[in-house]
Amino acid sequence: MSSDGMRWRRRGAAAAIVAASLALMASGCSSSGSGSSAKGSTGAAAASGDKSSTVTISLTSDGCEPKPATVPAGAVEFEVTNSGAGSVSEAELRTSDKAHILGEQENLTPGLSGGFSLTVQPGTYTVNCPGASQPDWTFTVTGKATGPSWESNPQLVTAVRGYAGYVKQNTADLVRHTQTFCQAIDAKDMNQARVLYPQARVYYERIEPVAEVWGSLDTSIDGRWENPVTVKSQFTGFHRLEQMLWQDNSRSGAPAMCAGLVTNERQLLTLVSKAQYNPLEMAAGATDLINEAGTAKISGEEERYSNTDLPVFAANVEASMKVVTLLQPYLRGKDAGVVPLIQQRGAAVGNLMAHFKATPGYDQTGYVEYTTVTKSDRRQLSTAVNALAEAMSKMSAQVSG
Amino acid sequence: MASRDGGPVMDPARVEPEQAPAGPSRRRLLTGAGLFGAGAVAGGLTGYFTSPATEPSGAGDTSFGQQTIPFYGAHQAGIITPAQDRLAFGAMNVVSGTSRADLRDLLRVWTGAAARMAAGQLVGEESDPSAPPADTGEAVGSPVSRLTVTIGYGPGLFDDRFGLAARKPAALTDLPPLPNENLDPDYTGGDLCVQACADNPLVAFHAVRNLARIGMGVVAHNWMELGFGRTSTTSTAQATPRNLLGFKDGTRNIKAEQTELLNQHVWVGQETDQPWLRGGSYLVTRKIRMFVENWDRDYLQDQENVIGRAKVSGAPLSGGAEFSTPDFAKAGGDGQPAIPADSHIRLASPEHNGGIHILRRGYSFTDGIDPQAGTLLGGLFFIAFMKNPSQFVKLQTALADDALNEYIHHTGSATFAVPPGLRPGQHYGDALFT
Numbered sequence: 001m002s003s004d005g006m007r008w009r010r011r012g013a014a015a016a017i018v019a020a021s022l023a024l025m026a027s028g029c030s031s032s033g034s035g036s037s038a039k040g041s042t043g044a045a046a047a048s049g050d051k052s053s054t055v056t057i058s059l060t061s062d063g064c065e066p067k068p069a070t071v072p073a074g075a076v077e078f079e080v081t082n083s084g085a086g087s088v089s090e091a092e093l094r095t096s097d098k099a100h101i102l103g104e105q106e107n108l109t110p111g112l113s114g115g116f117s118l119t120v121q122p123g124t125y126t127v128n129c130p131g132a133s134q135p136d137w138t139f140t141v142t143g144k145a146t147g148p149s150w151e152s153n154p155q156l157v158t159a160v161r162g163y164a165g166y167v168k169q170n171t172a173d174l175v176r177h178t179q180t181f182c183q184a185i186d187a188k189d190m191n192q193a194r195v196l197y198p199q200a201r202v203y204y205e206r207i208e209p210v211a212e213v214w215g216s217l218d219t220s221i222d223g224r225w226e227n228p229v230t231v232k233s234q235f236t237g238f239h240r241l242e243q244m245l246w247q248d249n250s251r252s253g254a255p256a257m258c259a260g261l262v263t264n265e266r267q268l269l270t271l272v273s274k275a276q277y278n279p280l281e282m283a284a285g286a287t288d289l290i291n292e293a294g295t296a297k298i299s300g301e302e303e304r305y306s307n308t309d310l311p312v313f314a315a316n317v318e319a320s321m322k323v324v325t326l327l328q329p330y331l332r333g334k335d336a337g338v339v340p341l342i343q344q345r346g347a348a349v350g351n352l353m354a355h356f357k358a359t360p361g362y363d364q365t366g367y368v369e370y371t372t373v374t375k376s377d378r379r380q381l382s383t384a385v386n387a388l389a390e391a392m393s394k395m396s397a398q399v400s401g
Numbered sequence: 402m403a404s405r406d407g408g409p410v411m412d413p414a415r416v417e418p419e420q421a422p423a424g425p426s427r428r429r430l431l432t433g434a435g436l437f438g439a440g441a442v443a444g445g446l447t448g449y450f451t452s453p454a455t456e457p458s459g460a461g462d463t464s465f466g467q468q469t470i471p472f473y474g475a476h477q478a479g480i481i482t483p484a485q486d487r488l489a490f491g492a493m494n495v496v497s498g499t500s501r502a503d504l505r506d507l508l509r510v511w512t513g514a515a516a517r518m519a520a521g522q523l524v525g526e527e528s529d530p531s532a533p534p535a536d537t538g539e540a541v542g543s544p545v546s547r548l549t550v551t552i553g554y555g556p557g558l559f560d561d562r563f564g565l566a567a568r569k570p571a572a573l574t575d576l577p578p579l580p581n582e583n584l585d586p587d588y589t590g591g592d593l594c595v596q597a598c599a600d601n602p603l604v605a606f607h608a609v610r611n612l613a614r615i616g617m618g619v620v621a622h623n624w625m626e627l628g629f630g631r632t633s634t635t636s637t638a639q640a641t642p643r644n645l646l647g648f649k650d651g652t653r654n655i656k657a658e659q660t661e662l663l664n665q666h667v668w669v670g671q672e673t674d675q676p677w678l679r680g681g682s683y684l685v686t687r688k689i690r691m692f693v694e695n696w697d698r699d700y701l702q703d704q705e706n707v708i709g710r711a712k713v714s715g716a717p718l719s720g721g722a723e724f725s726t727p728d729f730a731k732a733g734g735d736g737q738p739a740i741p742a743d744s745h746i747r748l749a750s751p752e753h754n755g756g757i758h759i760l761r762r763g764y765s766f767t768d769g770i771d772p773q774a775g776t777l778l779g780g781l782f783f784i785a786f787m788k789n790p791s792q793f794v795k796l797q798t799a800l801a802d803d804a805l806n807e808y809i810h811h812t813g814s815a816t817f818a819v820p821p822g823l824r825p826g827q828h829y830g831d832a833l834f835t
Contacts, residue, residue, distance in 0.1 A: 138714055142733040291692070291698070389694075
């Protein structure tokens with residue numbers, strides 16, 4: 001995954017992976033180079049597309065290997081020569097799915113040479129020469145896209161700034177609510193701790209796409225028994241405390257565990273405060289949040305000891321709809337259909353969720369206990385959530401520039 | 402050898418593969434009257450499968466369907482055999498009350514049945530209208546379709562039930578806890594396994610069904626899986642197939658032609674503590690659910706970064722074509738690795754794991770729709786063969802940081818010791834029980 005800082009990624013241990021070591025996504029969009037949450041503006045400083053590159057392609061019966069196979073974004077001269085291959089007489093640059101020809105040189109009989117020029121955006125392409133024993137060769141364009149980036153679009157800049165504020169605020173609230181939760185544990189008030197647990201959780205569930213970037217930190221805060229591995233000593237954070245409160249019914253070790261959780265959350269707050277975001281990863285992160293709701297919450301595995309899945313499910317949906325709200329002014333100008341579809345499907349999820357609201361609800365969550373939600377209700381909810389995620393996934397191409 | 406019911410006693414050494422030893426009543430029940438008897442064989446080898454030897458190939462058809470894979474050989478078939486398109490895999494437990502002799506007899510009977518089916522024959526001829534048919538019959542008329550039957554022994558077989566504890570290979574244990582797994586006991590473990598592969602789903606299924614039927618009362622299915630598309634290439638003659646993620650899978654797999662790599666990484670050799678296993682291998686299965694709905698809505702470039710390859714061509718993101726060696730050191734234009742640090746092919750590569758290889762032979766599977774979520778219950782039924790299960794443990798541990806973990810989850814697991822191949826006249830279990 002990219003280090004663009006936004007992508008929700010449910011890593012395993014990821015202890016070895018610090019965000020700074022992640023590859024910057026070689027994305028075919030102008031936004032990818034705009035900066036990474038973990039590395040500041042490294043991406044933006046990478047290969048600009050100012051000077052042109054030359055790529056030579058020699059047609060042989062074996063193929064049409066582009067040399068070099070990787071160039072920075074910008075103007076590229078493709079020089080094609082036929083070095084005597086009888087059956088191979090053309091080279092094309094195609095999109096990686098080969099559906100579109102971007103440039104080509106045809107009818108090069110042996111001994112002839114030719115070529116074409118293109119301005120290419122970052123991404124992976126295919127050099128294709130029909131008739132060769134290996135007709136397809138990968139061609140990669142790296143670096144920052146030429147042309148206007150999202151940073152020159154005021155609507156997108158506003159959306160990204162709004163999201164940065166949203167994440168920071170929720171992370172600060174996470175720390176605050178977790179501290180209150182820990183105070184109840186310290187005071188041996190286990191009933192109160194059970195009430196405060198889901199209240200703190202919802203803030204994490206809103207920012208999870210961001211927090212996931214720091215994989216090991218995320219695992220220490222939000223890891224489940226099986227991530228990274230079913231070893232008790234590595235099981236820490238919210239869900240270990242959840243297990244203590246609901247399953248073990250024991251506070252032995254809980255105060256220290258909770259203090260460690262707060263420490264990790266403070267570290268997260270420092271990191272998100274410095275993070276930089278971009279619209280593509282914002283959009284993809286919103287989809288991933290809905291995926292997460294549809295996968296881990298519907299199954300009940302996320303909050304398996306407390307059965308407080310409904311409030312965190314709602315937090316996932318809420319945070320992804322926040323992204324839609326932020327991107328909406330821009331999206332309406334791009335494709336008028338995307339936002340209404342998302343809103344319609346978001347409302348459908350909301351209507352279903354309304355059935356499970358209760359006052360004060362299970363452990364004062366405002367919702368019923370998840371175990372009381374029947375299989376057919378879960379399936380209905382899951383179906384609605386999948387439809388919502390599918391609609392959301394249409395945003396990424398719209399905001400990618 | 403005494404017979405509990407006074408039936409005929411046969412010298413096991415003289416039993417032909419097609420024949421079952423008669424013997425105690427339990428075993429007689431097991432085999433069915435005359436199921437593998439000489440009479441049946443004499444009655445004709447005219448199998449219900451279309452046999453290449455006896456059947457004229459219609460319209461010059463020399464396709465796969467007619468092709469048989471030899472049952473006998475130094476190694477069991479179905480390991481380096483060019484991967485067939487379809488799989489049926491049964492994991493079975495030995496039922497309580499089974500004796501060592503019962504188990505050994507079953508393995509002998511299975512040998513004959515497997516050899517016959519691999520040759521395109523039914524497990525037994527129909528003879529008595531008043532008896533249940535010997536063969537279940539669903540594969541009648543289907544070409545043999547390169548059927549292979551491969552058996553393995555799970556760790557549980559070597560407990561105190563059958564006096565095999567001293568024969569247990571030290572390397573044959575249940576796997577330790579591994580990253581990104583949440584194993585369902587209903588799809589984990591087994592005393593014995595039967596892997597049937599063929600280019601026809603019915604033929605593969607038929608093999609497992611009939612071996613399970615023959616074994617009823619001695620063994621019972623623990624779980625079963627059907628694979629509907631191979632996800633690996635085990636020969637340079639094969640094109641690389643795609644898994645349910647839509648990516649080519651197994652590009653860098655060990656191939657049957659790579660004898661040295663096979664000896665280094667797949668076949669059990671002199672290093673084992675159990676001579677009976679030499680020439681065999683270890684089989685690890687992992688039932689890997691893919692959250693395909695989530696995957697399908699990830700944008701293309703991200704999918705490619707997760708895997709480390711281009712989706713259509715299969716080329717590594719470091720450039721070249723499908724079979725170009727990935728250049729993990731190569732930087733993209735931004736100074737970061739062209740093949741991302743947490744990409745699947747990087748973390749699973751021999752370069753990242755001390756040179757370790759395994760022979761993958763997995764299949765796409767589906768169990769239908771998750772009744773609770775309404776999403777696809779399916780993914781990869783991972784099968785791999787290796788010299789020691791520790792190879793898989795090392796690789797899977799390295800995959801703790803795999804970006805792909807967001808989209809997959811291991812839900813089943815099993816490990817088996819796969820004995821070496823047989824010569825005509827030998828039976829499964831001969832070396833183990835001697």
